[in-house]
Amino acid sequence: MKSSMALAVGLAAVLAAVISLPAPAAFAATINVDIVPGATNKTTDAFSPNPVNANVGDTIVWTNKDSTFHTVVSGNLDDGPSGLFGGDGDEIIGPNKTQEWTATEEGEYEYYCSLHPAMVGTVVVGAGGGGDEPTTSTATAELGGNSYEVTSTSADNSITAAEIAAGESVTLTFDGPGAAEVTLPKSMVSGSLMVDGAAAEVVNEDDQSTTISVTVPDSGSVEITGATVVPEFGVIAALVLAVSLVAVIGVARFKGNLFGLGRF
Numbered sequence: 001m002k003s004s005m006a007l008a009v010g011l012a013a014v015l016a017a018v019i020s021l022p023a024p025a026a027f028a029a030t031i032n033v034d035i036v037p038g039a040t041n042k043t044t045d046a047f048s049p050n051p052v053n054a055n056v057g058d059t060i061v062w063t064n065k066d067s068t069f070h071t072v073v074s075g076n077l078d079d080g081p082s083g084l085f086g087g088d089g090d091e092i093i094g095p096n097k098t099q100e101w102t103a104t105e106e107g108e109y110e111y112y113c114s115l116h117p118a119m120v121g122t123v124v125v126g127a128g129g130g131g132d133e134p135t136t137s138t139a140t141a142e143l144g145g146n147s148y149e150v151t152s153t154s155a156d157n158s159i160t161a162a163e164i165a166a167g168e169s170v171t172l173t174f175d176g177p178g179a180a181e182v183t184l185p186k187s188m189v190s191g192s193l194m195v196d197g198a199a200a201e202v203v204n205e206d207d208q209s210t211t212i213s214v215t216v217p218d219s220g221s222v223e224i225t226g227a228t229v230v231p232e233f234g235v236i237a238a239l240v241l242a243v244s245l246v247a248v249i250g251v252a253r254f255k256g257n258l259f260g261l262g263r264f
Helices: 002-020 235-258
Strands: 030-035 052-055 059-064 073-076 098-102 107-112 120-126 135-143 146-154 159-165 169-174 178-185 201-205 209-216 221-225
Parallel strands (some): 030 059, 052 120
Antiparallel strands (some): 073 107, 107 120, 135 146, 146 178, 169 221
């Protein structure tokens, strides 16, 4: 009896401890921000997207896509670094290098490049559990009589169009900037994928499709390239044409011999 009572008390204590734990954030995301090419001569457009909208728990990753060195320092030129991220301006981000920061509190945070102070940005952080849930949207690209469905999952935007430049690239259009995970059929584009000229971050891949993480800039569109992009005139169609030509030539030669017209 005493052992049963002790067990019950123990289970109740464990249950109370579990209930008291804080609920995890509904959706913790990685949000990519570009230091754009030519940023040295820009101001609020030196970072894309700007402002950055995030939730508590999200990780923001700045990638330097410029050809020169930059910094990402919390604070502003008048008051100096706040110390939240970027140190005192001595954390240099070289070309194609990154810096990241995970938001822990709600608020609006200014930041700038200490090497080029005209470059300024803002991070707006909302409550982790109260942000928008990610939703799924689709767009269909058509080429050569075939359709290719592209799926996007995002809390920031929806995909509105997909267009194929035969043998070259796929352009995806969204209704706004922000982070998204995009699933592309391998029958449309495959191989080592690139997003706006940079290596894509692959989230998942199987025999049929590849899912990548993209950051949609303020322009609302991204360009995807790969080792193979569906050609305008498909391989199967080309084979059919080749077989047809051979058949036509064979018939023509047969008729020529039949009527004494000689060989072609």
